[in-house]
Structures are given as C-alpha cells and as structure tokens.
Amino acid sequence: GTALNVVNTTIGASGLTFRSITAGTAASGPANGIVLNNTGASGGLTVTGNSAGVCGGNVGGGPLPGTPLTTTAANSADCTGGTIQKATNAAISLTSTANVSLTRVHLTNNTHYGILGSGVSGFTLTDSLIDGTNGSVTGSAFDGSINFQNLTGSASITRAVITGGFYNNITVKNDSATPLNRITLDKTQTGSTNVNNNDNINFESLSGSSAVIKATIQNSVLTAAAGDLLQYANNGNASGDDIVLTNSQLSN
Numbered sequence: 001g002t003a004l005n006v007v008n009t010t011i012g013a014s015g016l017t018f019r020s021i022t023a024g025t026a027a028s029g030p031a032n033g034i035v036l037n038n039t040g041a042s043g044g045l046t047v048t049g050n051s052a053g054v055c056g057g058n059v060g061g062g063p064l065p066g067t068p069l070t071t072t073a074a075n076s077a078d079c080t081g082g083t084i085q086k087a088t089n090a091a092i093s094l095t096s097t098a099n100v101s102l103t104r105v106h107l108t109n110n111t112h113y114g115i116l117g118s119g120v121s122g123f124t125l126t127d128s129l130i131d132g133t134n135g136s137v138t139g140s141a142f143d144g145s146i147n148f149q150n151l152t153g154s155a156s157i158t159r160a161v162i163t164g165g166f167y168n169n170i171t172v173k174n175d176s177a178t179p180l181n182r183i184t185l186d187k188t189q190t191g192s193t194n195v196n197n198n199d200n201i202n203f204e205s206l207s208g209s210s211a212v213i214k215a216t217i218q219n220s221v222l223t224a225a226a227g228d229l230l231q232y233a234n235n236g237n238a239s240g241d242d243i244v245l246t247n248s249q250l251s252n
Helices: none
Strands: 004-007 016-018 032-037 045-047 058-061 069-072 083-085 090-103 106-108 113-131 144-163 168-174 180-186 189-191 201-205 213-218 221-223 230-234 242-246 249-251
Touching: 004 016, 083 090, 168 180, 168 189, 201 213, 213 230
Parallel strands: 004 032, 016 045, 032 090, 045 090, 083 106, 090 113, 106 113, 113 144, 144 168, 144 180, 144 189, 168 201, 180 213, 189 221, 201 230, 213 242, 221 249
Antiparallel strands: 058 069
C-alpha cells in the first residue's frame, strides 16, 4: 500500500523526516507511494538517504565552449532514500503542500507520473534518479516523470538523472499569481527516448494568468526529445519571467 499518506493534517514546523521511503515491487505497486494533501505551510517532508555516492549521477567539466562537460551515470544502488515503483497513479503525489525535500530517491516505472504536484510551495530534489517509463496514456499532455501545476516559492533539482517521461520529462505549468521565484536545475541530466515523448523540459505560464516563472539551468546535459529539448513559454499577462541557461550541453 501507500507508504506515507498525510491528508488534511497540518505538518508542524519541525516537519516529517525519514531516512527512506519505499513502496512497490518490480511486479506491482500501490496507487501512490507518497501522498501529501492539504498539509499546511508550517513544515514539510524531508527524505534524507544515508549514503554519499551518485544515485543521480553528476555533471562536471566546463566552462563551455572551451571544455566539454563530462557526465557520471546514475547508480541506483546509492539511492538510499528509497525506491518507489509500479505506482498505478504517481509515485509521489503532492497537493496543497509545502517544503518538500527529497534526497537519494529512485522513482521508476510508474503508470502516470514519477512526481505529480499541484499547489506546492518549495520543492527540492537532490542526488536522485527517475527512470524506467513514467506515464502510459498516448496523447496525454500530462503523463511524465515530473509534472507540477502551480509550483511556487523556490525549487531546485540538483545532481539528478530524469528520464523516461512518457510525454514530458519535466513540466511546470502555472496560473497562480504567486510567483515561482526560481526553479534551478544544476548538474542534472535529462532525456527520453520514449516514442510518445514530446518535450524534455516544459515551463509555461498559462494563458490569461498573472503567473511568473523564473528558471535557471546550469551545468546540465539535455538530450533526446521528440519535441523541444527546452520549451519556455510566457502565455500569461505578467512581466518578470526570465530564464538563464549557462554552461549546459544540449543535443538531440
């Protein structure tokens, strides 16, 4: 069943901290491995892991163009924050929650999403691996490895390998007036060879909204997308969006 399920309960300021959270097997899994829904803004969830290797690989070298970037492959054996697999919805489902920090987690082969978030304020993914195939609905603009609607505050993805998105690997679509002050991808490797794949990374302020999305992609390697390696669209009415792309390698 679901390993952690916190619904309509405020998480206190000290937060919830786990060394690891695991759910599912290679054969089957629960609807979700982790569910946070309506948990307030005082505290959040922290998963720490307890190792020091390369669960999410690494990117070195540079600065470009003089010195090419070098990549270190992910090592799932180092993902001591736990493995969530074969979830029939999302490995991790986050709704109206805050301050989520995941380290050394492995999410793989989930029916719709690796991480699905709505109304999340503050998110960190570090030294983690999302692979396999995440998603299954042909033509869906949502199934994928990471999908947020109204991610606000600040967010970061650091030393992670994110692949296997059925539609997109990383999606952030906002229509909230509360800004995403910055999402930063650093030393991250993303790409998908799924035949249904659309974009590798998709950031979008939705039409008619006053959403602001600020993004930085640095020291990262983006590969393999049927659509765009990186799509950044301000379709809303607000100003202040920006994207910074530096010392990164894009190939398709």
